[in-house]
Amino acid sequence: MSPSPPSSASTTPKIQALALILPLFRRYWLRVFFGIVALLGVDLCQLLIPRVIKLSIDGLKSGAILPHGLFRYGLMIVGLALGVALFRYFWRNLILGFSRLLERDIREQLFSHLLMLDRTFFQKRTIGELMALSSNDLASVQLAAGMGLIAAIDAIIMTVAVLMFMIYINPTLTLIALSPLPLLALLTKILSGRLHKRFSLVQETFSNITEMARSTINAMRLVKIYSREEEQTANFDRLGRQYIKHAMRVAIIQGLLFPVSGLVANGSLLLIVIVGGKMAIDNLITIGDFIAFISYLFMLVWPMMAIGWVANLFQRGLTSLSRIQAVLSEQSLLHDDGCSATLPASINSIELRALNFSYSGQQGQGLHDISLTLTPGLFGLVGPTGSGKSTLCHLLARLYPVTEGSILINGVDLNRIAIKDYRQAVAYAPQEAFLFADTIAANIGFGRPDATLKEIEAQAEAVGIHDEIMHFKGGYTSKIGEKGVMLSGGQRQRISLARAMLTRAPILIVDDGLSAVDAGTEQQIMRAILEYSQTNIVIMTSHRLAPLAQAAQLAVLEDGRLTALGQHHELLAKNDYYRAIYQKQTEPGGGEADAA
Ligand SMILES: Nc1ncnc2c1ncn2[C@@H]1O[C@H](COP(=O)(O)OP(=O)(O)O)[C@@H](O)[C@H]1O
Ligand SMILES: [Mg+2]
Known part of the structure; x- marks a missing residue:
């Protein structure tokens, strides 16, 4: 497995590593551009749904709409939901496709670079390390450039837009509702960081198991000749237990993540029900506004969690990218600089x-x-x-x-x-x-x-x-x-x-x-x-x-x-x-x- 880099790694190589993917953004800019446009479409449709709810409720209350008028509002919501589905299909297709193309291009670059390097390099790096670069590390770059990018843009757009809608309804209430949310971003960051560490352990144990199975099967004759079946089975069993132990830890953290965020979101809801409800009673805001406000509040939960998650994703992606970049910047000791001489057709000495x-x-x-x-x-x-x-x-x-x-x-x-x-x-x-x-x-x-x-x-x-x-x-x-x-x-x-x-x-x-x-x-x-x-x-x-x-x-x-x-x-x-x-x-x- 690839060694984990020192945590104090300086940031300059990481910035240099970005130079590796910028040309790819340029190469596939149309795809990225329309992907982000589709994402905007999703967000817009989602933001409009609470507005429609508000209009229908306030209309009902004032008696301005009749029951069949409600049907129109229902259709509008269905239309918006369809819009969400359609645009989501497009951005997933475009952006996740982009991240796969990016992965492929970097892998090809890595592969052809490896073919160029000389033996000195291959004595420094193990095959396992190089395999990890093109599997684990590339996967985390791909994840950061695909899901990470989308989640970051989405979180920013949604946060800004939702905040504007909320402030439009009532600035004071917005401030109150927001107070617990930074905690959510923080908790997500901590938990998903833990999750990643545990998850790496799961992956590592799994590759140990694979390696052991491979080498045991390969050396079956030796195992039999030396009658080592029982020991090998015991070793295998030990690795299996380790694997379960790490996997269970992952499950526990994953199990914590959503309830914890739910708790914070509901804390915020509590504040709104008390303060906002009172405002509605005092006619400072309409009932429709009150309900729309609550919908918007729930729309903030995901972006807040996303910010924590994305921070980890980018960190990991960048670390992996700089590891790949380190190999790509290796120069072969053998190079063609100044090699101008041509070789005669027949060699006689x-x-x-x-x-x-x-x-x-x-x-x-x-x-x-x-x-x-x-x-x-x-x-x-x-x-x-x-x-x-x-x-x-x-x-x-x-x-x-x-x-x-x-x-x-x-x-x-x-x-x-x-x-x-x-x-x-x-x-x-x-x-x-x-x-x-x-x-x-x-x-x-x-x-x-x-x-x-x-x-x-x-x-x-x-x-x-x-x-x-x-x-x-x-x-x-x-x-x-x-x-x-x-x-x-x-x-x-x-x-x-x-x-x-x-x-x-x-x-x-x-x-x-x-x-x-x-x-x-x-x-x-x-x-x-x-x-x-x-x-x-x-x-x-x-x-x-x-x-x-x-x-x-x-x-x-x-x-x-x-x-x-x-x-x-x-x-x-x-x-x-x-x-x-x-x-x-x-x-x-x-x-x-x-x-x-
Ligand atoms: N990649 C290497 N790095 C360091 N030392 C090496 C390497 N390859 C061979 N050697 C050393 O160089 C010496 C000559 O090895 P080698 O050329 O393989 O010998 P021969 O082919 O005659 O058996 C040995 O002492 C060996 O340990
Ligand atoms: Mg030899």
Whole structure:
């Protein structure tokens, strides 16, 4: 869940956050304008009803209207009530529609902004936080901009108009009637503030329950193997009780809100009956005025409550908006400013010059003084776990900016090449194979939307997974994920690899892409990779040495430093780590032991 912001948050970012929605008001101004006009229609009709009541009662009393004349007044009231219904339909449609459009637009803005940000950002924010932004926070912005806006305008119009009608009847009586009402606004503000806090707790507990159910079902095998069913059930039960506890508190506060406001309104009514009744007896006001006055008084109750409610709504909406704004104002460390260099069609060298790198918040340094030149062919990067192989891949894939030293592509500084251009030149199969909940064909074709099924199949064949795909009931149209086919680690790796290779990008980076495939498949994949590397630069990391033995160039990375460079037989002769691991991995019995 999103952390609640410090209550002392300064107001400037909140004002800045408003800049986020102002253009949306401008974009949909017609909708907002007519929505408010319809709202005015509702208010006008509502205000006129007590006037009609007054006229009919005073007419009755003076004997000026006959019974059938009453029918006319009745019809007028029905007409006004119809007007209320019609106008209300319109404003709801227009303004609530506006708030949904606003929600959609901000969500799209947020989403496309997230796609632009680099990995540094995603290390600072959890997925849960980002999900909360686009669900809870956006919902409270939507509520404030829709219902909140309407309630605020309505409350102001109604208060002013009702007051004018009341003052018109009798100023003194108005003053007396109003005296308890500020209390109502205050009570509503306090109670609805409490309500919100409790309600957030309910939501939080609910998401805990969902998360627990999800992870338990996901890890069902573990639960069974460790016989943890009873504990899990007890935990679940505990969360369920918490949920009920919080939900009951919400119900209690909600139950308090209306009786309390009723009490205040009736206190005010008491004053009017005593003072106003006396005025009517003394003929200072007519009976019709007296009754109309009471109707107006009841019309003030809602606006007074609305003011308290809206104050909370706006506060919450603004806080959420500034949280969204904070993400929208995050700049990617990778940006295109000053990226004027264009990328040549064919890439024939990548040069790393005195490259240093560390992640923000990393203890010590990730990469030290790496200098190296890559040309078309297979480049193998080996080294123990944690030595920095993936880090180097990240920099080559430009997931992080180069800050110290440089990477030159055909002699051009990578930081000066437009990001989009470079991305088109690089294919990257990350260490953690990520697959979308989509068909297998869509997953392989992700980087090449124009690829034909034939090309996709040929690529799958090349990485040795075609036959396995054909064994799934849906073949290439099988969906991957919870409701579709479940894939083994090796299958995921090969699909991710096929996706990268299908792009035919001049630079291919494969980070530990063979760790979960068997020896036979590995050889087949290496043939495809070697073929790819005849015209392209292929960078491949592995902690198993055998598949990389044929690499044109091999580098050993230890603790962020390049400790050896050369071909397989050279490294066997000169690098202790390489020799030791190679012997361990190839000796009979030691077999395919992990190098790490
Ligand atoms: N995002 C990160 N933030 C901070 N430190 C990291 C991050 N990713 C990796 N590291 C650290 O950088 C070092 C190199 O990691 P990595 O490049 O993944 O090694 P390898 O791929 O060789 O196993 C490790 O010490 C690791 O803990
Ligand atoms: Mg790694």
